[in-house]
Amino acid sequence: MFESAETGHAIDKQTYRREVEVLRGRLLAAQTALREQAKFPVVVLISGVDGAGKSETIATLYEWMDPRFLSTLAFSEPSDEEQERPFMWRYWRALPPRGRVGVFAGSWYSIPIARRIARTMSRAALDSRLDEINRFEAMLVNEGALVLKFWFHLTKDGQKQRLRELERDPRTAWRVNKVAWKRTRTYGALLDVAGHVLRVSNTASAPWIIVDGTDDRYRDLCVGKVLVESLERRLQGGPTPVTVAPPITPLIDERNVLSALDLTRALPEKRYELELARWQGRLSELSRDKRFRDHALVLAFEGMDAAGKGGAIRRITAAIDPRSYQVVPIASPTDEERAQPYLWRFWRHIPRRGRTTIFDRSWYGRVLVERIEGYCTEADWLRAYAEINDFEHELVRSRAVVLKFWLQIDQEEQLRRFTEREQIEHKRFKITAEDWRNRDKWDAYQRAAVDMIDRTSTGKAPWIPVEANDKGFARVKILKAVVKHLERALDG
């Protein structure tokens, strides 16, 4: 979920000044209209990693907007009054009335996340609380509220660096205490818990918006823009409940998980052969390991045409006993498959323990080709992100290792491969008129792929974006990833 938020977003001073000038005017106008119409309340949740700038952004919002009609609710440990009432009581009391904006610094998510990190709350109890929260938020939205949930993200190094910077500056040093440094030690646990919480509570009525917290200007601009755009849309009578419109990471600059890949990465021929043999050998051992009988392996391959999916898959299957794997190429559904929910044809191929299924193209067709070609409605592919996450979550829960590979090439490389294929007799059958047509939709596919990775890459079922201009580099990266994740599963 945090992929595109980790690609080094930054806004320079000049751009920032120029954008803020426009933004402030729009924000004030929207706030005035909100107050005058008094038709709906705005609930803004600011959550995220410590040191990612939550209070700085709230301070900026006060600067930009009319503070008289903005309220900030901060919650620490519950008071005795609060402890003697239901968990949600304190938040009910703090809800902004219609026409006003309420900013929740720390919200109904804070305590469950903290308790889960400290292991004083079971996973099942957390899920039960999240279900309650989802119902509460659905109720808010049904009652007319505009609910915006921001998650401020930092990488582990990013968090440490932010804390050091705050310490160096005498004006902010007081904000960095021992607790904050202590929390950096639980970063891994936080990411794990937050990843789960965000996945489960990323509902159609109240989706999460992930913001890179590294750069102050980028972060503030990001929140301000999403806020004003959502406000303007609602004031003009836009849809309620708001549909989950990708991107999960707002489009403030050009940086995203795919554009950040370095496609020049390559392996020299000799090195490739050595590494290939090494990792295939390791995979072969793991697939015959006794402990693998308690797990299953599910791999999905996606990528633009000619990105090298088939070749990469063959390098994996070469290392596994043919009786224990199945490669499932996904083309148009059969009649029987068309008569069922779209996930049905993937469910039927789910491997039992000790076995592997490799999907050459996958259930992600719904949010890629079906989205772009209009084979399903917008509502259908929008809800698919959550359905797919649920599907993979179930696989993982039944002890399958689930990995998804996106093979990224650039347009020049694709053209080179297309031309090459046309020239080589035995590969000619592979290139069709449709392939050339898809090429025209390059940007649309890239956009859809970024949305897909940001919305469905989870700690338990991650997307692995692969630099695939060099086939050797891609194949080895994929093999290594399979080995690494399999080892981790067998050891854990």
Place this chain on the structure above:
Amino acid sequence: MFESAETGHAIDKQTYRREVEVLRGRLLAAQTALREQAKFPVVVLISGVDGAGKSETIATLYEWMDPRFLSTLAFSEPSDEEQERPFMWRYWRALPPRGRVGVFAGSWYSIPIARRIARTMSRAALDSRLDEINRFEAMLVNEGALVLKFWFHLTKDGQKQRLRELERDPRTAWRVNKVAWKRTRTYGALLDVAGHVLRVSNTASAPWIIVDGTDDRYRDLCVGKVLVESLERRLQGGPTPVTVAPPITPLIDERNVLSALDLTRALPEKRYELELARWQGRLSELSRDKRFRDHALVLAFEGMDAAGKGGAIRRITAAIDPRSYQVVPIASPTDEERAQPYLWRFWRHIPRRGRTTIFDRSWYGRVLVERIEGYCTEADWLRAYAEINDFEHELVRSRAVVLKFWLQIDQEEQLRRFTEREQIEHKRFKITAEDWRNRDKWDAYQRAAVDMIDRTSTGKAPWIPVEANDKGFARVKILKAVVKHLERALDG
């Protein structure tokens, strides 16, 4: 939830024959149209208490419909193939394709319910599984499926009697084994777990339908009618997802939780005074009991005008220290309350531990007066049942005792009290033109009250329907109920 299913439904032979003749024709026609259109699949779940006639009804459906396009899926303990895959895999494999009806005898609910009764599954794990089930069913409905979930209900005595009858008949005796008799011992646990499961999974997209399983003819007719009506509606292009249309208990006859009350019940004056003193004394003790400091008491009173809510409330407050209770009369919301979600004005009065709040009319206004007068949209009051259940569930979870009283009088008694009030000078202010208007909507209010009780009476926050033609009888019944539930909470 089971209130109206416990009112002794029965259909005589003649009526049954007449109705079945029409029903079979409609069912066959609908099934043919379903097959020809092949636009959506029909998923029918048959769940419920042992001995309530699940297999009998399925057999009847085979008699009534074309068995070639009907399939029944029965699930016992998972096979080894199934155990090595995700929990839902076996059900995915069994889904009917578009154009066909799949009857699930035992479904994704069976195993969680059985495990929870046996205490091999924690409450939180159950909730987590239910969340998964809700998402799965929402997906099915979004993919076009018509999902009908039937729960066959029996009272504890009803269950025993059914088993005895089956045993007596040599044709059915084989079906009653030791296990079945053993299960009667866990009846209380089943009802507790099933009540929770049904409440949480009673979603807008796939609502539960509760069927009294006592009378074979009533039960079969009930399922057949709901099935054919839902099919016909969908075939004519009716809404998807289907909205939760009350009643939860189908309207097959005139019997329901309110019509079943015996309004002639009364207490002679002397008896009344003795009992009143006795139960007030007991309540007074309980309210000063140390253990009450760990709980709170929330009472809601609803009923037709002049049903005696105020008088009953005063008999309760007379027994409690005035510093520890609050009576909240609910009339039109204030401006401040109107600017918030409708439940907000009740949340603000939630008592802390050791205290009592009594609501004279309550949050149920949304599904009574607001529904009938059109003060909110249909979608609003339809979703309110689940929101209210969630709200009360949270109260109970924070250790509050929640009781809801419906005071039932008949129209003659109401008229008598209205006239009396007009004659007695000091009561005149209480009777308004609006009261006379509401009287015209008697039937609509009764219907709404039945839907309300059936949908929101849960094991933890029950509705107590009170025969209130005799004020003394009503007051004592209410006091006794408060004492009984409070005692149970303090002891448990």
